Amino acid sequence: MKSVSELRKRTAFIFLIPVTIVLLSSALYPLISTLYLSLTDAELENFLDPNYVGFINYLENYEGMWYGVLADSLFWNSVRNTIVFSVFSVSLEVILGISFALIMLIENKLKWFVRAAVLIPWAIPTIVSARMFEWMLQDQFGIFNYILIGMGIIEQGKAWTTDPQTSMIVIIIIDAWKTSPFVAILVYAGLKALPNEVLEAGKVDGTNGITQFYYIILPLILPAIAVAIVFRGLDALRVFDLIYLINAGSKDIMSMTVYARREMFEYSHFGFGAAASTMLTLIIGVIAVIFIQRTRLHKLDEME
Amino acid sequence: MADININTVNKYFGDVHVIKDVSLDIKSQSFTVLVGPSGCGKSTMLRMIAGLEDINSGTISIDGQVVNDLPPKQRNIAMVFQSYALYPHMTVFDNMAFGLKLEKRSKDEINERVNEAARILQIEDYLQRKPKQLSGGQRQRVAIGRAITRKPKVFLFDEPLSNLDAALRVQMRVELAKLHNELEATMIYVTHDQTEAMTLADDIVVLDTGIVSQKGSPLELYDKPNNMFVGGFIGSPKMNFISSKILSKSSDATEVDIMGMSKISIPKMSASSSEGDSVSLGIRPEHLVVNGDSDGSWESKVFVVEKLGDVTYLYLEKDGEPLVAETEGHSEIKVGDTVKVGFPAGRCQLFDSSGQAFK
Amino acid sequence: MNKVYDKIFKYSLQMIVIIFCVFPFYYSVMTSLEGSSAVFEPNFFPTEINPKNYNYLLFEHNFPQTILNSLFVATVTVSISITISYFAAWSLSRVNFKGRSMFLFVILAISMFPQIAVLTGMYQLFLNFKDFYFNIFDLRVKGVTSLLWLCFTYTMFNIPFTVWVLTTFMKGVPKEIEEAAIVDGASSFLILRKIFLPIMTPAIFTTAIMAMIAVWNEFLFALTFTATNSDRTITVGIALINGTIEYEVPWGSIMAASVIVTVPLVIITLLLQGRIMSGLTAGSIKG
Numbered sequence A: 001m002k003s004v005s006e007l008r009k010r011t012a013f014i015f016l017i018p019v020t021i022v023l024l025s026s027a028l029y030p031l032i033s034t035l036y037l038s039l040t041d042a043e044l045e046n047f048l049d050p051n052y053v054g055f056i057n058y059l060e061n062y063e064g065m066w067y068g069v070l071a072d073s074l075f076w077n078s079v080r081n082t083i084v085f086s087v088f089s090v091s092l093e094v095i096l097g098i099s100f101a102l103i104m105l106i107e108n109k110l111k112w113f114v115r116a117a118v119l120i121p122w123a124i125p126t127i128v129s130a131r132m133f134e135w136m137l138q139d140q141f142g143i144f145n146y147i148l149i150g151m152g153i154i155e156q157g158k159a160w161t162t163d164p165q166t167s168m169i170v171i172i173i174i175d176a177w178k179t180s181p182f183v184a185i186l187v188y189a190g191l192k193a194l195p196n197e198v199l200e201a202g203k204v205d206g207t208n209g210i211t212q213f214y215y216i217i218l219p220l221i222l223p224a225i226a227v228a229i230v231f232r233g234l235d236a237l238r239v240f241d242l243i244y245l246i247n248a249g250s251k252d253i254m255s256m257t258v259y260a261r262r263e264m265f266e267y268s269h270f271g272f273g274a275a276a277s278t279m280l281t282l283i284i285g286v287i288a289v290i291f292i293q294r295t296r297l298h299k300l301d302e303m304e
Numbered sequence B: 001m002a003d004i005n006i007n008t009v010n011k012y013f014g015d016v017h018v019i020k021d022v023s024l025d026i027k028s029q030s031f032t033v034l035v036g037p038s039g040c041g042k043s044t045m046l047r048m049i050a051g052l053e054d055i056n057s058g059t060i061s062i063d064g065q066v067v068n069d070l071p072p073k074q075r076n077i078a079m080v081f082q083s084y085a086l087y088p089h090m091t092v093f094d095n096m097a098f099g100l101k102l103e104k105r106s107k108d109e110i111n112e113r114v115n116e117a118a119r120i121l122q123i124e125d126y127l128q129r130k131p132k133q134l135s136g137g138q139r140q141r142v143a144i145g146r147a148i149t150r151k152p153k154v155f156l157f158d159e160p161l162s163n164l165d166a167a168l169r170v171q172m173r174v175e176l177a178k179l180h181n182e183l184e185a186t187m188i189y190v191t192h193d194q195t196e197a198m199t200l201a202d203d204i205v206v207l208d209t210g211i212v213s214q215k216g217s218p219l220e221l222y223d224k225p226n227n228m229f230v231g232g233f234i235g236s237p238k239m240n241f242i243s244s245k246i247l248s249k250s251s252d253a254t255e256v257d258i259m260g261m262s263k264i265s266i267p268k269m270s271a272s273s274s275e276g277d278s279v280s281l282g283i284r285p286e287h288l289v290v291n292g293d294s295d296g297s298w299e300s301k302v303f304v305v306e307k308l309g310d311v312t313y314l315y316l317e318k319d320g321e322p323l324v325a326e327t328e329g330h331s332e333i334k335v336g337d338t339v340k341v342g343f344p345a346g347r348c349q350l351f352d353s354s355g356q357a358f359k
Numbered sequence C: 001m002n003k004v005y006d007k008i009f010k011y012s013l014q015m016i017v018i019i020f021c022v023f024p025f026y027y028s029v030m031t032s033l034e035g036s037s038a039v040f041e042p043n044f045f046p047t048e049i050n051p052k053n054y055n056y057l058l059f060e061h062n063f064p065q066t067i068l069n070s071l072f073v074a075t076v077t078v079s080i081s082i083t084i085s086y087f088a089a090w091s092l093s094r095v096n097f098k099g100r101s102m103f104l105f106v107i108l109a110i111s112m113f114p115q116i117a118v119l120t121g122m123y124q125l126f127l128n129f130k131d132f133y134f135n136i137f138d139l140r141v142k143g144v145t146s147l148l149w150l151c152f153t154y155t156m157f158n159i160p161f162t163v164w165v166l167t168t169f170m171k172g173v174p175k176e177i178e179e180a181a182i183v184d185g186a187s188s189f190l191i192l193r194k195i196f197l198p199i200m201t202p203a204i205f206t207t208a209i210m211a212m213i214a215v216w217n218e219f220l221f222a223l224t225f226t227a228t229n230s231d232r233t234i235t236v237g238i239a240l241i242n243g244t245i246e247y248e249v250p251w252g253s254i255m256a257a258s259v260i261v262t263v264p265l266v267i268i269t270l271l272l273q274g275r276i277m278s279g280l281t282a283g284s285i286k287g
């Protein structure tokens, strides 16, 4: 029986074929072959035809010593860096994002400019924002040091991006600059979706701004914030560009992605690098599942 | 010729049984109105006839041909949606011509048919406008125009007038009636509006949670409802129901006892009933007699008076149950008055405890 | 009096946001316009306007080539992903079938995937692709191998996003419009072409712009799969701008390059402000 909805279903499946092919060939296949490569001794010379070696890229005890990704302190260091980076940058972005969103709500002549300005950091490539900040924070000629010296706070220019004490803070700030607008836009959309009465209600019963925000508005935009946190959090966990550009070799800021890529393309340890990236995928997967369960994001998917 | 025969049709949405063993015969060129409470499955019925929704079992035939597996375009139907569903990017002309173009009609024929439809619906001046440049009433005309250009044998209307204001609705209603006469097509029409149902329909079908409660001419349904549901659903304000008990049965009447009143004999019978059964006595507001002669009566306080000009509605009570009575437009009765309310036995309906009507 | 303070307070908050967001960009525009000596004097307003950095990039450097490369990759990728996603979006927003939610969930999951997770496998595939490609085509077109490969990988990482956003947008079109067209006798393909396409044009355009920006800004794959000066894209190009003298970073040129790649984005973004906001929102929360 070929009913109308059967026909529609068939058309739908045909229309989904290209997407499926692209996703299978360019996501699933490389994912699986990465998994496989992580179990091989792939190096530059035998990359196309490596030997299966089991789990030694992950962990191996050889003559009483532990080897492998899981035994590499630099790897765990990069895990720590990534988590520190993600937690702080996302927190900062959420705080800034909510503040921006509230400021975007102000109705006056500057409204258009605020909304326009907020989109600029979002549109700028990460690499460009990294370079811009690097330049502003440059030790000898950077405007930031110039201002601080002018204000008498420091005597001599400081190399903010390379100093181990400040480099993590710097990348968190650059990331926050670039992506709090994204959070702001989501929260702003959430706020706009609220009925006007909600925003007006507080004014009538005379609650002050902060109380009103905390007790009335915040609970209502919590879903939008949750979505922003999930998206930003998962994005932050795979951070690469910013850290690679600011200081690819520094172990103070090295992220998991930078670590894995370095193993592959600088040391040509493709098997080992694949193991590192598989670990990264696992860690992100676990965090993602927890996030998504917690925020009930999977429920958003239900139709109508 | 386009009879529509619906034979024991069932429809499920997931686990929800929405249409239950519905059988209906719709005569060619008749105007059938589907009514029923919200969510009872009216739109679903219409969409199944249109072919927009599959049916799980049973058959639907148009003109003797089973159309279960035919796509909408091969069923020779047209549908008019409540939300108009005009193509927003096309002009009125193109909206009406779209179906014809798909049928690969010649340019001349398309022009002729669209202009003809536009003339009938008086939208000739708007043919080059986009839908958003039209008022609600004009859009609705375009939606109807789009249906008639294709000269279908069956028209399906899903609450087409419900987005219009009252005056426009009356006007469009009259035009639809004219259109039905002119086009000689079968029309099936879903509405919530009692007046539309009563005035337009050759037959009214009352649906109750996926079951056909009754089908018949408007007056048949009004005068002889099959059950309490139809009795209560058709007519506005609603039929009043008073609980009572059967005292005795005779060959052509049933004698009932209503609290606080002398026994009364209603000329209705039901074989399955017996003495002592509880029954509901139904009487329409316009049949209640206020301060006049009747077969039984009681006294009630007046709680609310609604003066509509031609009639006045009095909100009364009977042993704590609310009740509405209709009386003449320029009634002197005021809130707080006590009136004598009575009813003529010949106008009463009786329903047994399962809601079935006595004949 | 209170009102005046309130106004001033609000304006200052807005100014803080504007300066915070715009200053780094402003500052790099300013730096890029200064000659070599002025660059190394920190100041808030340009002391001179000198096109030297731009001249260098546009006429003595292979920067124009990287722009063309990026444009090529972005155009190819976005056209393919939008076309594929448009049809998929119809299936996912308009047709009820078992596994639809699952499909959408997988799409969402892939969009959250770390790119590094596929990088090794992708690189192996790339080497095979190169072999295969070199065997078929002659040397003249070898230069575009990496770019074609980038198109392929970018299509993958764009598709989850474009499918998701277009699905959300398509859900916003009333289903009765499609049903009216079905009753009028249109096939699904025809409906997509004649009914949805005109209605969805703005949404498709917005999605395309956003996908384009994503491609334009991508770095990890570009860095991995391009190896020569002739096949670099702009992000890698900027990352690799070096001074002639070691240890002296050519900040003027870097800033000029940054400005060149950013200005079009900023202009597009400002022009399409409202649309991009709704697109971003559709990409994450659904309607």
Ligand SMILES: Nc1ncnc2c1ncn2[C@@H]1O[C@H](COP(=O)(O)OP(=O)(O)OP(=O)(O)O)[C@@H](O)[C@H]1O
Binding pocket: B013, B014, B016, B018, B036, B037, B038, B039, B040, B041, B042, B043, B044, B045
């Ligand atoms: N696509 C669907 N999926 C699941 N359930 C549906 C779907 N369409 C309708 N229903 C359910 O089927 C029942 C009948 O719906 P239908 O739209 O036919 O009602 P209706 O009589 O037209 O109501 P209304 O007067 O409000 O338009 C309702 O309970 C509705 O919730």
Ligand SMILES: [Mg+2]
Binding pocket: B042, B043, B044, B158
């Ligand atoms: Mg309905």
